Amino acid sequence: MRWYADDGLWSDFFETMFSRRRAEQAGELTAGSPLLDFPAGSAVLDLCCGPGLYLVPLARQGHKVTGVDLSPAMLERARERCAEAGAEVELVRADMLDYVAPGRFDVVLNLFTSFGYFDDPADNLRVLRNAHDSLAPGGTLLVDVLGKEVLAGWVGRPQVVHHEDAVVFQRDTILDDWTRLRTDWTLVRGDSARTATITSFVYSGAELRSLFESAGFTGVECFGDFDGSPYDNHARRLIVRGRRG
Missing domain, CATH: 3.40.50.150 (Vaccinia Virus protein VP39)
Structure with a gap:
């Protein structure tokens, strides 16, 4: 999938x-x-x-x-x-x-x-x-x-998003000579964690x-x-x- x-x-x-x-x-x-x-x-x-x-x-x-x-x-x-x-x-x-x-x-x-x-x-x-x-x-x-030009100013810095009952950790990585972006997410809620990876082209x-x-x-x-x-x-x-x- x-x-x-x-x-x-x-x-x-x-x-x-x-x-x-x-x-x-x-x-x-x-x-x-x-x-x-x-x-x-x-x-x-x-x-x-x-x-x-x-x-x-x-x-x-x-x-x-x-x-x-x-x-x-x-x-x-x-x-x-x-x-x-x-x-x-x-x-x-x-x-x-x-x-x-x-x-x-x-x-x-x-x-x-x-x-x-x-x-x-x-x-x-x-x-x-x-x-x-x-x-x-x-x-x-x-x-x-x-856009690439916007991303270049901050991409790669880990980010943390706090919710009422959970925390999300986000890290972005540039791939393939600045043609694609991978975003790795980890959702921590209580004693459980959920991870996900998103990839897309950047222009x-x-x-x-x-x-x-x-x-x-x-x-x-x-x-x-x-x-x-x-x-x-x-x-x-x-x-x-x-x-x-």
Whole structure:
């Protein structure tokens, strides 16, 4: 089983990946980011939607929202979140490697470093091509990751995340000449421990821009944060946006 198909990983490390603060930030970004400002009534796909942190605020803005994820556990959490908020959202269980809805969406979002999961670089390009084909002409894809240039400033320093009843230890390691990242997690709760390893490709701004262009996108732009700032030495994220011509 590939790491991202392990439903237990998403459930066991849920508090670390999807904290309450992250949910609050999703609402703040959706309300205030110029990169997430779409015409009312847009058909929006959240690809790898997880527990639906962005689904509810997008739906509240009047968009027609679809969330796609491979994890049944995360989709169930998304379903509960949307039901509690009274948000009408379509949820689909599918692998982003295979999911294509030709010409259906005005916007495709892939947020919080949910890109680069596949060991074969051609598969990661295929994800972008699927997104391209799922967009209507003039539609926009937005991918949000931690770029190499951002990672270089802090990667390798062990991190500790404290929860009410558990502690998570995290260590990141760069692999294969700065092409891939491995993250090792250990969750300690009481007298038990759970470990997990995540691997993914990492991209520079230039590399991800080139990948977008190879997938057929035009007008590709790189940003350093959701405020639309440039991707430079002050960048906090690598956000790439491209359009289907």
